[in-house]
C-alpha cells in the first residue's frame with residue numbers, strides 16, 4: 001500500500017500553529033486518544049482534555065462554562081455514545097439522545113465562544129442502507145437508513161446539518177468527517193457493546209487460551225465492511241483541520257458543505273475478516289455463525305476520492321493493522 005505522502009501534507013498544512021489551544025472532546029476513546037497521539041506527534045502541546053466525569057457534555061451549562069473558561073481555538077468532536085450493532089439496536093433512545101445532546105452543546109458553545117474551526121466525527125452509517133457502492137458524499141439523504149442504527153445515524157446527520165448551517169449563517173469553517181468502521185488501541189472490548197474487530201480479537205484470543213474448539217460470531221458473515229486503523233484516521237483529521245484555502249476547496253460540495261469520507265477504500269466480507277483475525281491470533285478451532293444476530297447493512301464501502309485528493313492515504317493494510325492491534329490487546333490485557 002502507498003505510504004502517506006508527508007510532502008503533500010506539509011505543503012498544504014501550515015496553519016493551526018503549535019501553540020493553538022485545541023480541545024479534543026472524548027480524548028480517552030478510540031478516536032480521541034488517537035487524535036491526541038497524532039497532535040502530540042506533530043508537536044502540539046496545548047491540548048485540552050476532560051473526561052466525561054469532569055465534564056458531562058450532555059450538560060449545556062457545564063459545556064458553556066468550559067468554553068468560557070478555557071477558550072479553545074480548535075475543537076475535535078470525538079465524544080459520543082458509540083457501539084456496535086447490538087448496542088445500537090438495544091439502546092436506540094440513548095444513542096439518539098446522548099449524541100444529539102453532546103453535539104448540539106459542543107457545536108453551539110464552540111460557535112458562541114468564537115471557535116472558527118471544529119471537526120465533527122460522523123459515521124458511514126449516515127448513508128442509505130441500499131446505497132450505491134462505493135458511497136459518495138453526495139448520496140447523503142437519498143434513501144432509507146439501516147434500522148439497527150437509524151437513531152444514531154439520524155443524530156449524526158443532524159450534526160452534519162449543524163456544521164452546514166453554522167457555516168452558512170455564521171461563517172464558521174466546521175468540518176464533518178465520515179469515517180468507515182475503525183479499530184486500534186483503546187477500542188472497546190466489551191462483547192455486548194463492541195464493534196466486530198475487537199469482538200473477534202477477544203473471542204479468538206480467549207478461545208485459544210482456554211482451548212475452546214468453537215467461536216460463535218454473529219449474523220451470516222456475508223455483509224461487507226471496510227475498516228481503517230484509527231491512527232490513519234487521526235492523521236487524516238489533523239491534516240483536514242490544518243488545511244487552509246487551496247486545499248479545502250477540493251472537498252466542498254455545491255453548497256460549500258465540508259462533508260468528507262475517510263476510509264481505506266477496500267472492503268471484505270465479515271467471514272473473510274474472521275479468517276484474517278483468526279490467523280493473526282493463531283486460533284485453530286471452528287467458527288460458528290449465529291444467524292439470530294443481525295447482519296446490519298449489507299455493504300458499506302466509502303468513496304474516498306475527495307480525501308485522497310487532499311493528499312491523504314492510509315498507511316496500514318488491514319492485515320498490518322490487525323497484527324499491531326492484537327499486540328496492543330495482548331500488552332494491555334497482560335498488564
Ligand SMILES: NC(=O)C1=CN([C@@H]2O[C@H](COP(=O)(O)OP(=O)(O)OC[C@H]3O[C@@H](n4cnc5c(N)ncnc54)[C@H](OP(=O)(O)O)[C@@H]3O)[C@@H](O)[C@H]2O)C=CC1
Pocket residue numbers: 025026027028029030031032050051052053055056057058077078079080081082102121122123124178179180181182183186187188195
Ligand atoms: N469506533 C468506530 O468504529 C467509529 C467511530 N466513529 C465516530 O468517532 C467518534 C469517536 O468514537 P470512538 O472513539 O470509537 O468512541 P469511544 O466510545 O471509544 O469514545 C467515546 C468518548 O466519548 C466520551 N463521552 C461519551 N459520553 C460523554 C459525555 N456525556 N460527556 C463527555 N464525554 C463523553 C467518552 O469519554 P470518557 O472516556 O471520559 O467517558 C469516550 O472517551 C464518534 O463520534 C463515533 O461516532 C465513526 C465511525 C466508526
Ligand SMILES: C[C@H]1O[C@H](OP(=O)(O)OP(=O)(O)OC[C@H]2O[C@@H](n3cnc4c(=O)[nH]c(N)nc43)[C@H](O)[C@@H]2O)[C@@H](O)[C@@H](O)C1=O
Pocket residue numbers: 083084085086088123124125149152153180181182194195196197199200216217218219220223225270293294295296297
Ligand atoms: C461503525 C458502525 O458500527 C455499527 O455498525 P456495523 O458495521 O454493523 O457494526 P459491527 O462492527 O457491530 O458489526 C459488523 C458486522 O459484524 C458482524 N459480527 C460478527 N460477529 C460479531 C461480534 O461478535 N460482534 C459484533 N459487534 N459484530 C459481529 C455483525 O453481525 C455485522 O454484520 C453501528 O454501530 C453503526 O452505527 C456504525 O457506525
